Amino acid sequence: MTIEVVQADITKLQVDAIVNAANKSLLGGGGVDGAIHAAAGAELLQKCKLLGGCNTGQAKLTKGYKLPAEYIIHTVGPIYRFHSELENRKLLADCYINSLDLAAKYNCHSVAFSCISTGVYGYPKKAAAEIAINTVKEWLINHHSQIKVIFCVFDDENKTIYQEMIK
Ligand code: AR6
Numbered sequence: 001m002t003i004e005v006v007q008a009d010i011t012k013l014q015v016d017a018i019v020n021a022a023n024k025s026l027l028g029g030g031g032v033d034g035a036i037h038a039a040a041g042a043e044l045l046q047k048c049k050l051l052g053g054c055n056t057g058q059a060k061l062t063k064g065y066k067l068p069a070e071y072i073i074h075t076v077g078p079i080y081r082f083h084s085e086l087e088n089r090k091l092l093a094d095c096y097i098n099s100l101d102l103a104a105k106y107n108c109h110s111v112a113f114s115c116i117s118t119g120v121y122g123y124p125k126k127a128a129a130e131i132a133i134n135t136v137k138e139w140l141i142n143h144h145s146q147i148k149v150i151f152c153v154f155d156d157e158n159k160t161i162y163q164e165m166i167k
Contacts, residue, residue, distance in 0.1 A: 001140050002148040003133070005162040006112070010152045011039035016108035017071040018064070018152070019099045021116045024053050024076050026060065032114045032154070036072060040065040044072070057094030061102050071106060073099045077117030080124070089131055092117055096135040103147060112150040115158045129161045 010018050010032060020036050023029050026048045028037040037044055043065045051074075054060050059075040075098065078091035095116050103111045113132065117123035129151075136149050151166070153159040 001137065002146075003136065003140075003166060004148070004150045005153060005159070005166050006150050007153050007156075007159045009035065009154070010112055010114050011035050011067055013112045013150070013152060014068040015110040015112045015148075015150060016069065017061075017073050017103050017106070017111045018067070018069045019059075019073045019075055019095075019111065019113045019116070021114045021119065021121070022054065022074040022076050024055065026051050026054050026074055026076075029120075031119045036067070040067050040072065048074070057091040057098065059095065059098040059102050061106060069112070071103075071108065073102050073111075075099050075116060077121050077123065080117065080122040088123065092123065092128060092131045093135040096132055097139055100136070100139045100143075100145075100147065100149075104143065104145065108147060110148040110150065112152045114152055115154070118158060125158055126161055129158065129165055133162070133165050 047062050054076050056076045075095040078088050118125045118128045
């Protein structure tokens with residue numbers, strides 16, 4: 001199993017797929033979503049307009065357009081204050097599961113995840129990292145998968161948390 005932590009701007013990563021922390025409209029926004037739309041170019045938004053949005057916990061795939069990554073997997077994390085603890089955990093885990101299902105379907109060998117819901121959506125970072133790491137590990141084992149997973153951390157707080165937990 002290959003799991004790595006990399007501190008980077010996810011739009012710069014040369015991987016088969018990057019996972020975007022989108023919102024239900026899939027029409028862009030701030031944070032990592034804004035960075036991805038800016039770097040991928042206007043064609044991404046044109047395509048996203050045809051996708052009909054995406055429910056929380058689900059995922060949809062587009063090409064990477066101007067990005068070095070071949071694909072973008074757009075997933076919608078839970079807005080922390082909107083849900084019970086149990087729902088939050090389930091919805092965030094679903095983001096990782098559904099994204100990996102799509103990555104496998106498109107024969108991706110490497111996938112980089114942003115720290116879904118840990119920015120504007122307010123998910124406590126430690127709790128989110130625990131779910132991200134455990135869900136990914138379990139998925140890789142259950143699917144006997146060789147996909148290389150990169151947790152792309154941006155802020156120093158997530159970097160410290162992930163590096164501690166991955167050890
Ligand atoms: N590369 C990698 N990670 C990044 C980058 C980047 N270029 N920029 C920010 N992050 P957020 P959310 C990290 O707020 O909480 C958007 O407006 C950031 O440090 O982007 O799921 C969407 O349209 C944080 O750890 O996503 C939605 O409306 C992580 O990305 C809403 O925000 C996620 O922070 C989604 O909120």
